[in-house]
Amino acid sequence: xVYTLTPADDTDExxxxxxxxxxxxxxxxxxxxxxxxxxxxxxTELRGLYRDMVLQRRIDTEGFSLQRQGQLGLWAPSLxxxxxxxxxxxxxxxxxxxxxxxREIGVVRTxxxxxxxxxxxxxxxxxxxxxxxxxxxxxxxxIIGAQSLHAVGYAxxxxxxxxxxxAVAYFGDGATSQxxxxxxxxxxxxxxAPVVFxxxxxQWAISEPVGVQASAPIAGRAPGFGxxxxxxxxxxxxxxxxxxxxxxxxxxxxxxVFLEAVTYRMGPHTTSDDPTRYRDADELEDWRRxxxxxxxxxxxxxxxxxxxxxxxxxxxxxxxxxxxxxxAVLNMKPRGAMEVFDHVYAxxxxxxxxxxxxxxxxxxxxxxxx
Ligand SMILES: Cc1ncc(C[n+]2csc(CCOP(=O)(O)OP(=O)(O)O)c2C)c(N)n1
Ligand SMILES: [Mg+2]
Numbered sequence: 155x156v157y158t159l160t161p162a163d164d165t166d167e168x169x170x171x172x173x174x175x176x177x178x179x180x181x182x183x184x185x186x187x188x189x190x191x192x193x194x195x196x197x198t199e200l201r202g203l204y205r206d207m208v209l210q211r212r213i214d215t216e217g218f219s220l221q222r223q224g225q226l227g228l229w230a231p232s233l234x235x236x237x238x239x240x241x242x243x244x245x246x247x248x249x250x251x252x253x254x255x256x257r258e259i260g261v262v263r264t265x266x267x268x269x270x271x272x273x274x275x276x277x278x279x280x281x282x283x284x285x286x287x288x289x290x291x292x293x294x295x296x297i298i299g300a301q302s303l304h305a306v307g308y309a310x311x312x313x314x315x316x317x318x319x320x321a322v323a324y325f326g327d328g329a330t331s332q333x334x335x336x337x338x339x340x341x342x343x344x345x346x347a348p349v350v351f352x353x354x355x356x357q358w359a360i361s362e363p364v365g366v367q368a369s370a371p372i373a374g375r376a377p378g379f380g381x382x383x384x385x386x387x388x389x390x391x392x393x394x395x396x397x398x399x400x401x402x403x404x405x406x407x408x409x410x411v412f413l414e415a416v417t418y419r420m421g422p423h424t425t426s427d428d429p430t431r432y433r434d435a436d437e438l439e440d441w442r443r444x445x446x447x448x449x450x451x452x453x454x455x456x457x458x459x460x461x462x463x464x465x466x467x468x469x470x471x472x473x474x475x476x477x478x479x480x481x482a483v484l485n486m487k488p489r490g491a492m493e494v495f496d497h498v499y500a501x502x503x504x505x506x507x508x509x510x511x512x513x514x515x516x517x518x519x520x521x522x523x524x
Contacts (some may be wrong), residue, residue: 171371172416173397174387178444180452188386188396195392197458203244203391204454205468207236207447210260212472213269214421216479217259217276221425225483226276230256231421234389237446238354238415240264241394245402246322251308252291253301253323257354261324265291269475270482279486299325299332302351306338309347309410320348320405328359330375331367342410343380350401351381351412354388356419361432376412388415389446392453418444491517 173185175192214232221229232239239260246252246265254261259272266289275283275294286292295301305323312319329335330353342349355372357364364372376383382404386397394415401411418441422429454461495510 172385172387173393174390175393175396176390176449176453178389178449180449180454180456182453185393185396187400188393191396191399192392195395197454200392200450200454201458201461201464203240203395204447204450204465205471206240206244206260206264207391207450208468208472209475210236210240210263211447212476213259213263213272213479216476217272218421218425220273220480220483221276226273227278229276229425230423231419231425232257232259234418234420234441234446235354235356236260237391237394237450238352238388238417241391242322242324242352242398242413242415245395245398247319247402249290249317249319250402251305251312251319251321253305253308253321254291254294255298255301255325255329256294256296257326258294258324262289262291262294265289267291269479273479273482273486277483277486279489299329299334299338301325302329302335302338303341305349305351306341306345306347309342309349309405310345312348313345318348318406320350320402322350322352322402324352324354326359327353327355327357327364327372328362328367329353330372331359336379339376339379339381339410339412346409348405349410350398350405351376351410352398353412353414355414355416356388357417358419358423358429358433360423360427361429363433371414373412373414379412381410381412382408383412383414385414385416388417389441389444389449391446391450417446420445 173188174183175185175188177183210232217226217229218231220226235257239258243261243264252261252265262272262284267284271283283293284291292301292304302323302325305321309321312321323338325335339351341347353372355364359367371385373383373385384397384401387393397413401413404411420438420441451465492510492514495506498506
């Protein structure tokens, strides 16, 4: 069982005890376990990780603005969590199956969801967005922690099929207080399910700071359930890639793993939230200095003489992605109001038929007024 946390007396020191490969200033540090898992990563691949993170941030910025302009119903920003999402998702095989939460734009995009799919989800134009089976990724889950149980069930099925894929559940720090997540860990350990739990500890569960839910690092709980665990710097994309490669291999060959990626939610919980009411501006500034994209850029600038020219092309690509997202939303054809009742049940249902008739009569009332 690998658990990298070493006990320290000082709480701040203990909370910063994460596996890391790139420091906030961009310098590379060695980690005895993680180094081997990224020994093959070339400058080209690092550039790819940089590009993925920049494009994710652009989609995020655009989604936020589109919600403010009334084009999307809601948006859950992932600003600051790009490394935790891209690094872990890039470590998976296409045939593995991912169970994300609402915040994982970077994860679902890495799996193959299109910008239109993401826009559709938050505009509410379809009952779901992408086809989960086409990209081996479940629909983004809003019910906190529920997907951890789905992932374990799926992983148990993989084992019965004799396949060597894994299932992965993404959830937040707050979700670890839910019964579902704890039950999922019990089942994962009892059935030795090939599953990785990725907890993005972004320090907040809406307005609840993580300290209210966990007085010690969250990854420390997992060995008690019988899971291997690691706590990694979630703003270091290379460390996240390495940690997830280790975790995926362990889940495939030995048993379930819990990965805590320590990161920060730089934006509001969703566009319905105002974090200035409950958190200090200083805290945000502290984390801004650990920005995952700036960190990889600083590292690449050290080792890649052509990095600035490359970054300029990524900036152009990102403008294109922004325009594509905006175009997708503005050109979306609203579905008919009555279509909300489609696909709720496979068979006719009297309760639903009654609601449908009531809603049709309500809509007809507007026609008379006109
Ligand atoms: C079962 C359930 N309870 C409560 C909520 C309301 N809710 C939505 S997000 C959230 C906080 C989740 O925090 P965390 O797990 O840290 O994830 P983050 O939003 O920070 O990514 C809560 C309580 C919900 N969606 N589902
Ligand atoms: Mg959180």
